[in-house]
Amino acid sequence: MYEGAIQDLIDELGRLPGVGPKSAQRIAFHVLSADAVDVKRLASALQRVKDLVKFCTSCYNVAESEQCRICRDPRRTNEVLCVVEEPKDVVAIERTGEFRGRYHVLGGAINPLEGVGPDNLKVRELMTRLSSGEVKELILATDPNTEGEATATYLALLVKPMGLHVTRLASGLPVGGDLEYADEITLGRAFEGRRAV
Amino acid sequence: MYEGAIQDLIDELGRLPGVGPKSAQRIAFHVLSADAVDVKRLASALQRVKDLVKFCTSCYNVAESEQCRICRDPRRTNEVLCVVEEPKDVVAIERTGEFRGRYHVLGGAINPLEGVGPDNLKVRELMTRLSSGEVKELILATDPNTEGEATATYLALLVKPMGLHVTRLASGLPVGGDLEYADEITLGRAFEGRRAV
Incomplete structure (x- = not known):
């Protein structure tokens, strides 16, 4: 529908999860009018994620070295x-x-x-x-x-x-929530797991 | 919150219009597990939009040459x-x-x-x-x-x-819509602009 590069970008963006055709178009036009340096930063951030990010060999969390920050912490x-x-x-x-x-x-x-x-x-x-x-x-x-x-x-x-x-982990009422808005399963679990005060 | 490159990408994605922190995170993890060639294509599509897309010198539509496709059409x-x-x-x-x-x-x-x-x-x-x-x-x-x-x-x-x-352009009822669901301004305009059949 658009010419060349802009349509290519709309197509590529539309393949991302949660990005529909309308948002893809909106993002593409945002990119078009954005500063060249900002776009370069986004493009290189995409590339660097593929190049640098690995999975920790101990816990399989994301990591930039052999082990993640948490596994390295003594x-x-x-x-x-x-x-x-x-x-x-x-x-x-x-x-x-x-x-x-x-x-x-x-x-x-x-x-x-x-x-x-x-x-x-x-x-x-x-x-x-x-x-x-x-x-x-x-x-x-x-x-x-x-x-x-x-x-x-x-x-x-x-x-x-x-x-x-x-x-x-305990199931029960979310803190700060209203009892009347809790679904019956959550409320049931909250009863089941009640504690002495 | 995450280490290095993945957090950078989440931050960059979060600056795009209509992309909140949760979607940015979702897209970043999608990128992490996507094929390297697909990510490269997205990164280069972003860069090419900035490099190639201009505005038509006649009508200011997006174009890849001096004039857009429509202005060039004899x-x-x-x-x-x-x-x-x-x-x-x-x-x-x-x-x-x-x-x-x-x-x-x-x-x-x-x-x-x-x-x-x-x-x-x-x-x-x-x-x-x-x-x-x-x-x-x-x-x-x-x-x-x-x-x-x-x-x-x-x-x-x-x-x-x-x-x-x-x-x-004419204002009036959208084709395929229901009269009862039209807002009063649209329905008013449809009356105003009624045509002989």
Whole structure:
């Protein structure tokens, strides 16, 4: 529809997740009127992500060297291992400042409908890490949805023979939320997990 | 929050229009797992838009040479000139296949709240084009919103002394829509502009 380069860019942008034809067009025209130096910076940032970013050889988080920042940190304990689905979950947990152990990033959750089984995740690598015997507590911090719950249940059964302390993050009411707006499953879980004050 | 290159990319993507922090993160991780050749194509498409795309010296539409495809087309008439706000409006009108004249892209609409006046648009260039006397009909196809209407009214007054036939696109009910869902202004305009059958 447009001539040459601008249409090429609209097509390329439209392939990105969450970018529809209208946003692709809007971004392309923004790029057209943006400073050349800003566009160069974006183009090189794209290229550098492919060239520089690797996955940590211990925990499979994103990293720029052999090991990620968290695995390199000597002040963190090896006794608690937190299993998450994606690198962005690591960032979310780090933001709380509550956790001083290590992570293990699975790279997704078990999802038979999309053909993702344990073999497509870093499950074998998790078992190898656990076999050293250093880990005392395993926190299964997969998402609280169907796939995440299934993955947690699968892993819990798998590591049971190892005699580890296996935990799952608490389900309940979000802090700052209204009780009346909570869905019935969340509210049910909150009842189930009630604590003495 | 992330290490080096991936955080740089999230920051750069977050500066694009309509891309929030969550989408920027999602796109960055998509890029990380995408094929290197696809990422290279996107990066070079960005760069090429800045290097190759210019604005047509006649109508200010996007172009890759001195003049755009439409201005170069000898089969189109110079007698009808259609004034639009943006290059994407040219694409929308071209899709109808109804128009065989030339365009003039203003580069926006008069919007005093955002500091856009006639001097920031290609109004002087429009007057120069009209002064040749070749144009018989001027179609003011700015958007049917406050800024577009204001721009059309301004241009209509400006070109009045030239004795041109000045028109505005019809307002009315969208084809395929439901009468009961039309807003009152659109329905009012549809009454006002009713035609004998």
